[in-house]
Each structure stands twice: as structure tokens, then as C-alpha cells.
Amino acid sequence: MPQSQAARRAGALRELAVLDTLEEQAFDDIVFIASRTCDTPIALISLLDHNRQWFKARVGLDVGETEIAQSVCQIDIDEADMLVIPDLTCDPRTAKNPLVTGERAFRFYAGAPLVLRSGVVVGRLCVIDTVPRPEGLTPEQLTLLRALGRQVSDQLDLRRAGQISARLLELQSALIEISECIRASEEAVEMTSAAAAVVGRVLQVERASFGLVDPDVEIVDVEADWTAPGVASIAGRHRFADYGALRADLVAGEPLVIEDVATDHRTSANTAAMYALDIGALVNMPVLERGRTVAIFIVNAARPRTWTPDELLFLRSVADRLEAGVARLRAEQQQSILNGEINHRLKNMLAMVQAIASQTLRAVSEREPVESFERRLVALSAAHDVLLQKSWKDADLRTVAEAVVETVGFGERVTLDGPSVPLGARAALSFSLVIHELMTNACKYGSLCMEGGHVELTWIIEGSGPTASLIVRWRERGGPPVVAPSRKGFGSKLIRLGLTGTGGTELRYKPGGFEADLRASVEHLAQA
Structure with a gap:
């Protein structure tokens, strides 16, 4: 499967928040009807993740997932069409599949694509038999299987609509939390570290950090970063050129958004450097000062990932808040220096007035007014x-x-x-x-x-x-x-x-x- 399509599929499944969820009657009913309609002992709703196929609902199968390499459902998945294989042992794409050659001895397969309204194909509704079917399914069975597949897609889209509303609320709550952290912070590092921790938790990424960029946008100095357990820190100095053609977007003040470092033209020649830091996808959101990039908010995911518009808007808002917060701290520091100078001069002036008064009023015999x-x-x-x-x-x-x-x-x-x-x-x-x-x-x-x-x-x-x-x-x-x-x-x-x-x-x-x-x-x- 092309990595870009796999990344889109994984991103869509993440938005659905459906993987590893409990059984749901609506999906269970569909696989039951599919099994009866097509007269097969096995029916599955198979969702295709990066390294596995996970079954949201199943009839006649005692496992909840298999490795993606064993998935028949992934064959020609991006063509978004019905896949029918009358005899799995005779098709070179499946003849050596352990599910065919092993105990389970799958022989016949038919699967309808699960196409979301966004156009992303996330899996199949499939029926499987343990004997070959040279004639395949009847036209009526094919029509009904397609219709049931559309029902699954509609159920997933409804789930997605609910998840989006919940996700927006979660992102808005995170922005409020970040704003409170910024307001309470007295140091820039404290501010950026607190914001990075919230972003890392909410976006469920491997790393989030903040870095200062040199005037030529060639070097970034990453401050103390937040990382998921087991993920190495990237705190320190880095050259953008060591990781690919990353400068152009940042010089223009635009977000650098990469969903798959292996297929994106800006990073495909430097994947070794990216993988060494456990980076499969990234966002560098610029922090601007007078239209010039002076810092970036960095988010890294270990695997290819589709960054949703809501997530990018969230990161833009985080960067804007950090820009305002850092500017406030800088202004307060400058004001503190200025106040110190004013205070020093004012005390000198009052001391001079007091000295002049003492000299001038030295001859006054009544000391109380002085x-x-x-x-x-x-x-x-x-x-x-x-x-x-x-x-x-x-x-x-x-x-x-x-x-x-x-x-x-x-x-x-x-x-x-x-x-x-x-x-x-x-x-x-x-x-x-x-x-x-x-x-x-x-x-x-x-x-x-x-x-x-x-x-x-x-x-x-x-x-x-x-x-x-x-x-x-x-x-x-x-x-x-x-x-x-x-x-x-x-x-x-x-x-x-x-x-x-x-x-x-x-x-x-x-x-x-x-x-x-x-x-x-x-x-x-x-x-x-």
C-alpha cells in the first residue's frame, strides 16, 4: 500500500477513535446479516491500521486482529471497489497467506470497501468461506453486500461526527489550560515546557517542544522538550539542512507540515536522520515577530500521520499564545531594567534634594520643620x-x-x-x-x-x-x-x-x- 494512503487511512481511523473499542450492536447486526445473506460461516468488519487489521465486528472467527501482512482486505484497497477471490489458493496474491495455508484454510473471499464521506477507504466488510466458490456471489448477494458496506461506512461517519465534536471540545479545553500555564509562568522555558506537555498529551504524539530560530532560519535551538515514555529528547542545536529541505516554508512564515517523512519530497532523502529521532511525521509551527520566523513549536509523531485541519489550527493558536506570552515576559524584563534605572536616578535625585535642603536650611534654628x-x-x-x-x-x-x-x-x-x-x-x-x-x-x-x-x-x-x-x-x-x-x-x-x-x-x-x-x-x- 502506498505510504501516503496508509497515513490517510491511519489518520481517519484515529479521528474515528474506533480501534480497540468494545462491541457495538449496530456493527454486530451488520456482520450477522452479511453472513446469512451470503451464506458464509465468516463475516468481518476489518479496519486497516499501520501494522494490523482489526475487526470491529466478527462472526465465525475467534481472533480480534491479525498482522497487516496476512490481510486479504488490504489487496487493491485504494481502488475502493468490490474484491472477490473465488479460490484463495489459486490467486498468487493470497496462495501463501498463512490464513489460507494454515489451520483456518480460508478459500473464498468477498469484500466491500468501507469508504468514508471524506473519500478515505478504511477497510472492508468481508465474507469468507472455507470452500472455494468458483461462481462467487450471486448478483443479489453482491448488491446486498455493497449496501451493507455502505451501512458500515455511514455508521463510522456518524461516529466520526460525534468524535469531531468531542475532539473540538478537547482541543478548546487544552487551549484554556495552555493559556493558564502561560499566564502563570514567570520564565520563558517554564512557559514553553508547560505548553509542550499539554500539546503532547492532547495530540498523543511522541514529542513536543519549542525552539529558537537564528535570523537566517538555518539553526534551531530546542529548549527542554516533552517526550512520551521511552522517547529520546532532541534538546540542543540542530541544522535544518541535516533533515531535509525544511527551510523554505519557515522562511516564508508558513507551517511546515509533513505527514510521512518517507514520501514527502522535502524529507524523503533524509529519512535516516528522521528515523534516528523516531520521527515519522512532523509539524513545525512558526512563531513570528514582525513577519519573521523567530521560533518554532515542534510536534513529532513516530509514524506517518494525517494532521487534521483542527489540529493544525490548534497548533497555530498555541504558537500565537506562546508568541504573546514570550513577548510579555520580554517586555516585563525590559521594564524591570528600566524601572531599576529610574529608581536609581530618582533616589539619587531625592538624596540630592535632601542634601541641598540640609545645606540651605542649616542656619534655621528650629529643626522640627526641617x-x-x-x-x-x-x-x-x-x-x-x-x-x-x-x-x-x-x-x-x-x-x-x-x-x-x-x-x-x-x-x-x-x-x-x-x-x-x-x-x-x-x-x-x-x-x-x-x-x-x-x-x-x-x-x-x-x-x-x-x-x-x-x-x-x-x-x-x-x-x-x-x-x-x-x-x-x-x-x-x-x-x-x-x-x-x-x-x-x-x-x-x-x-x-x-x-x-x-x-x-x-x-x-x-x-x-x-x-x-x-x-x-x-x-x-x-x-x-
Whole structure:
């Protein structure tokens, strides 16, 4: 049998997922009717795999499969026509077949082709007798055998339709799993290895891997790959030219799809190299960057295989997701380097401002305002650190609060509690300065200036959607008696400006401890 046709047949049987399945009444009924119609002791539905013929249904035979070399059904199978051999001992194609010369002593054979709607012939519905039939079957028997063969084909196609729906669902679920792996990965190798494992499992192949391609698309560096048990890894550097004419498709940014390395013109002259790696069929799906192939997702099967359009679309989607995931990691790494440089320069600038202020204000006799100014610079630096960790995107309120409390100290005497709340860059800076002023006042005049004093910093969200509001509550307990200040300095003004510089602050100087409520729109905080 030509290898390309065998590969198509094997691919169709794989899609049907019918091999090695349990008995089914619909198929059993057909072989029973075929045996009775043609008056033969044996009737079989024979499906032709790579190295065996497997019987989906059988009457009069006690084995479920034979070697493909012993199959009479494979003779002229791709002609998709009725095969009738009146005396198997007289036909040179079957005279030495062990099923003819051995105990079973098959003599007469007639088989109708099983042709799927795709045009692929996957086997035959056959009837066998142990005595020759020089006259063969009657015209009526031939007609009925053909009709029964069509019934088998229809049953297989119905099965295929159900399998395709299930297969699409399986591939979609695998894509979701791969997307989750990509989202959770912090390293490119971790990302590609996780994706390869899912692809290998779902496509039931021998190997799946990811490789980086040089600018000339001549060399691929394969990273840690996934392999089936007993299959060797191909991790390392490989030259495309050592395996055939593989470059042209990849240079053009097109998938390299080979169903049989022995018959495909691009690899037929290099089969030894392919077989040495247990490769009988392959797909190299390019990962593109600005239209140029920079990597490939590799899938290898040990035997010839028909890659279905759904499988190729699945691999294309995997490659696209990996391309986006690797690009994200690369952008994050570049942003991290840039943030480090910005952070370094910002700290230098704040240190320079602090040094200039110290020199300029050296002659000022009252040191308290100078020290307050320096502490506010430290609070700003802490808030900038948090924002830089988030690439100047949303910083979490708790993270900013923890950073400010840490710079002032007394962290073990400050309780933080509340949900996750994203703060925009400006809101994060405003919040950090407000909390710093409240911490400073608590250390100088409030609960933190006395042993056993405590601060509770909590926050809640009221409402939902665009009207949702954040309420931050500051409660001091265990400090000295509270007295409202006689004058309002810059620190008090800063607190009253609130979380976004627009007010929304309520201060209460209760005998049991100072309290403050700060209110702002959640939507405004995230956008500020």
C-alpha cells in the first residue's frame, strides 16, 4: 500500500477513535446479516491500521486482529471497489497467506470497501468461506453486500461526527489550560515546557517542544522538550539542512507540515536522520515577530500521520499564545531594567534634594520643620518604590500603607485590614503622604508616643460600580489625652486634602484617641 494512503487511512481511523473499542450492536447486526445473506460461516468488519487489521465486528472467527501482512482486505484497497477471490489458493496474491495455508484454510473471499464521506477507504466488510466458490456471489448477494458496506461506512461517519465534536471540545479545553500555564509562568522555558506537555498529551504524539530560530532560519535551538515514555529528547542545536529541505516554508512564515517523512519530497532523502529521532511525521509551527520566523513549536509523531485541519489550527493558536506570552515576559524584563534605572536616578535625585535642603536650611534654628520635610521625602521615596514595582501601574493600597509604616517604624503596633484596592500613581503618592503625616503625628503626640499605644488602619468599600466609595479609617488607642491643635500647620493641611487632594476628610479629636475618616471615589482613585 502506498505510504501516503496508509497515513490517510491511519489518520481517519484515529479521528474515528474506533480501534480497540468494545462491541457495538449496530456493527454486530451488520456482520450477522452479511453472513446469512451470503451464506458464509465468516463475516468481518476489518479496519486497516499501520501494522494490523482489526475487526470491529466478527462472526465465525475467534481472533480480534491479525498482522497487516496476512490481510486479504488490504489487496487493491485504494481502488475502493468490490474484491472477490473465488479460490484463495489459486490467486498468487493470497496462495501463501498463512490464513489460507494454515489451520483456518480460508478459500473464498468477498469484500466491500468501507469508504468514508471524506473519500478515505478504511477497510472492508468481508465474507469468507472455507470452500472455494468458483461462481462467487450471486448478483443479489453482491448488491446486498455493497449496501451493507455502505451501512458500515455511514455508521463510522456518524461516529466520526460525534468524535469531531468531542475532539473540538478537547482541543478548546487544552487551549484554556495552555493559556493558564502561560499566564502563570514567570520564565520563558517554564512557559514553553508547560505548553509542550499539554500539546503532547492532547495530540498523543511522541514529542513536543519549542525552539529558537537564528535570523537566517538555518539553526534551531530546542529548549527542554516533552517526550512520551521511552522517547529520546532532541534538546540542543540542530541544522535544518541535516533533515531535509525544511527551510523554505519557515522562511516564508508558513507551517511546515509533513505527514510521512518517507514520501514527502522535502524529507524523503533524509529519512535516516528522521528515523534516528523516531520521527515519522512532523509539524513545525512558526512563531513570528514582525513577519519573521523567530521560533518554532515542534510536534513529532513516530509514524506517518494525517494532521487534521483542527489540529493544525490548534497548533497555530498555541504558537500565537506562546508568541504573546514570550513577548510579555520580554517586555516585563525590559521594564524591570528600566524601572531599576529610574529608581536609581530618582533616589539619587531625592538624596540630592535632601542634601541641598540640609545645606540651605542649616542656619534655621528650629529643626522640627526641617526634619518633617526630610521625613516627607522619605515617604515619597517609599511610594515611588511601590509604584516602580508595579511599572507605574495600579499600586495596591495595602502595599503602599505597609511601605510607609515600615519607613516610620512601629509596624508591630499598627494593624492593617481591608480589601485589595488599586491606586493610580497620583493617588498612591497622595495616600502615602497622608499616612506618613498621620504616623508622624501619632509618634509625636498620639498613641504611638506611649508604651502600649496602638493604631488601627482599616478600609472598606461602600456601594458598587461607578458610585463605589473607599472609606479609610484611622483609629488611635492607648495614647495620651487628645487635644485639638491650636494651629494648623502644613501637615494638617496635607491630611485634610485627603486621598486625592480634593478633601473628603473628617477628623475627630476624641478623649480616647484621635480618629480620621478619609473618603474618595474608588473609580477616581484608580484613575488618578
